[in-house]
Amino acid sequence: MVATVGMGRMTRMRRGVTTAALLAAAVTGSLVTGCTSGGGPGDDGRGRHDEPAPTDSAGRPADPVLAVKIDNASAARPQTGLNAADVVYAEQVEGGLSRLMAVYATRLPETVGPVRSARESDLELLRQFHEPTLAFSGAQHKLLPLIDKAPLDPVRPEENSAAYFRGTDRAAPHNLYLRPRKLMDAAPGADALTTGFRFGAAPAGGTPQAERTVRFPAARFTFTWSAERERWLVAMDGRPTVTTDAGRAAPATVVVQHVTVRTSRFHDVLGNYTPYTQTVGSGKAEVLRDGRVFDAEWHRGSAADGTEFTTADGKRMNFAEGQVWVVFTKS
Numbered sequence: 001m002v003a004t005v006g007m008g009r010m011t012r013m014r015r016g017v018t019t020a021a022l023l024a025a026a027v028t029g030s031l032v033t034g035c036t037s038g039g040g041p042g043d044d045g046r047g048r049h050d051e052p053a054p055t056d057s058a059g060r061p062a063d064p065v066l067a068v069k070i071d072n073a074s075a076a077r078p079q080t081g082l083n084a085a086d087v088v089y090a091e092q093v094e095g096g097l098s099r100l101m102a103v104y105a106t107r108l109p110e111t112v113g114p115v116r117s118a119r120e121s122d123l124e125l126l127r128q129f130h131e132p133t134l135a136f137s138g139a140q141h142k143l144l145p146l147i148d149k150a151p152l153d154p155v156r157p158e159e160n161s162a163a164y165f166r167g168t169d170r171a172a173p174h175n176l177y178l179r180p181r182k183l184m185d186a187a188p189g190a191d192a193l194t195t196g197f198r199f200g201a202a203p204a205g206g207t208p209q210a211e212r213t214v215r216f217p218a219a220r221f222t223f224t225w226s227a228e229r230e231r232w233l234v235a236m237d238g239r240p241t242v243t244t245d246a247g248r249a250a251p252a253t254v255v256v257q258h259v260t261v262r263t264s265r266f267h268d269v270l271g272n273y274t275p276y277t278q279t280v281g282s283g284k285a286e287v288l289r290d291g292r293v294f295d296a297e298w299h300r301g302s303a304a305d306g307t308e309f310t311t312a313d314g315k316r317m318n319f320a321e322g323q324v325w326v327v328f329t330k331s
Contacts, residue, residue, distance in 0.1 A: 063188035064153065065129050066108070066180055069136040070100040071116040072219075074237065076174040081112035083246035083323070086193055090327040091121060092261060094272040096217025098236070101125070103132075104180065105192040109245065113177035115164070118143070120264045121277040123150045127303035128194055135163070135178050140266045140274070155183060196306020200318035203311050206292035214256055214327045221327055223254045225291040232288060234325070252322025254288040255309070257298055261330040277328045284331070285309060289320040 065086075070079055072090075082088065085102035093099045101122060102112065118136040120143055126132050133153045138144075147154050157164040163182035167175040213222045223232040231250035234241040241249040260283075264276035282299040287309060296317045300307040309317035 063130070063192045064184075065132045065188060065192045066104040066183065067122075067126055067129070067132050067134050068102050068104070068112045068178055068180075069116050069118050069122070069134070070102055070112070071114040071174055072098045072100050072236065073174060075170065076114045076116075077236070077239075078242050078244050079113065080177065080244045081109035081180075082241075082243050082249055084109035084112075086190075086323060087195060087197075088249075088251070088323065088325045089125065090214075090221060090325065091119070091277050092216045092219075092275045092328070092330075093119060094274055096219065098216055098219040098221070103129075103193070105188055106190050108180040108184070108187045110179070110181070111177050111245070112180060113167070114170075114174050115176045115178050116173070118147060118154075119274055120146070120266055121275075121279070123147065123152075124303050125277075125279050126150070126152055128196070128300075128306045129192065130194065133183055135180075135183070137173070137176055143266050194306050196300070196308050197324060198309075198316050198318050199321050202290050202292070202318060202320070203294065203315065205311075206290075206294045208291060209288060209293040210291070212254070212256065212286070212288055212293065214329050216329075223251075223288060223325075225288075226250065227291060230290070231322070232325075250323075251325040252289065252320040253324045255319075255324065255326045256286040256288070257307075257326055257328050258284045258331040259328050261328070279307070279328070280305075287317055287319065 070082065082100070082102060084104060084107045086105050087103040089101040089103070090098055091101070099116060099119070115135060115137050118134065118139045122134070123146065126134060131151055131153060133155060135155050138156060139147060155163065157176065160182070163179050165177055165179070166172065167177055169175070209225065211222060211224045213220055220237055222235040224235070226233050229250055231252055232254050234249040234251070243249060260278040260281065261275050262278065264274045266274045280300050280303050282297065285296045285298045287294045287296050294311060294317060296309045296311055298307050298309050311317050
């Protein structure tokens with residue numbers, strides 16, 4: 001049974017009055033500066049929040065997954081708890097670098113991290129889950145009111161200090177870690193993964209693929225097929241991705257999803273604007289499984305929907321059982 005994440009929700013209620021002015025300012029600012037379409041932060045692009053909540057296999061509202069923003073700078077590696085995630089999303093951030101979001105539903109590791117800050121794109125991506133718990137270290141100050149308004153449970157260190165701690169083996173800010181079981185008693189289970197992904201036997205066809213590299217402006221991910229392990233071995237920026245607690249990162253399926261990456265309205269302290277990764281819509285994708293690559297199409301009708309992948313003949317694309325990595329790359 002999943003415990004109530006009471007600290008985050010109570011804090012949100014307490015913040016409701018004090019952040020009202022900030023919310024109004026954020027809305028006013030968006031009207032002045034303008035918003036591009038495509039499922040903006042915390043809504044479906046039209047300011048609506050009335051889509052049906054994601055449901056489990058029995059039609060009940062799905063229990064909340066745990067999503068953790070994980071630092072991926074070189075100083076943050078090796079990471080901890082990455083291999084326990086059901087899904088790992090890789091997105092582009094300022095300066096062309098990368099950051100990860102790990103989603104936990106079937107297992108909760110003892111520790112996850114290093115934990116870093118959230119981005120505007122995360123709000124759209126997380127709408128596919130029912131009130132997910134988002135663990136993150138903070139965000140751009142103008143984004144924080146939108147995180148509070150979104151249909152998720154944000155948990156920051158200042159609101160739940162018992163769940164976070166600072167490691168001693170590296171310098172801040174790359175040493176903040178999360179204890180997931182301080183937030184929930186047990187993993188919610190596979191039904192909470194309302195991603196739209198489908199698992200099963202591989203379709204016919206595909207092309208043999210030994211290695212695939214995806215490049216961001218200042219980062220790269222390489223996936224090398226291991227027939228012995230029947231997994232894709234991950235390397236980042238030319239170095240093997242080895243976790244502190246579970247060895248080499250090795251997902252069963254890798255999705256290279258071609259998306260629109262545009263400039264958001266938020267920027268870092270140096271004035272670098274954050275890329276916005278648009279995950280509602282449709283486009284091309286490559287699905288790597290079983291040592292082969294399959295050309296696919298992806299479609300996500302609204303922010304409340306999961307993402308469907310289909311093969312060239314229009315049939316649903318099955319993923320291999322096990323962890324999935326999704327790398328968002330610019331179309």
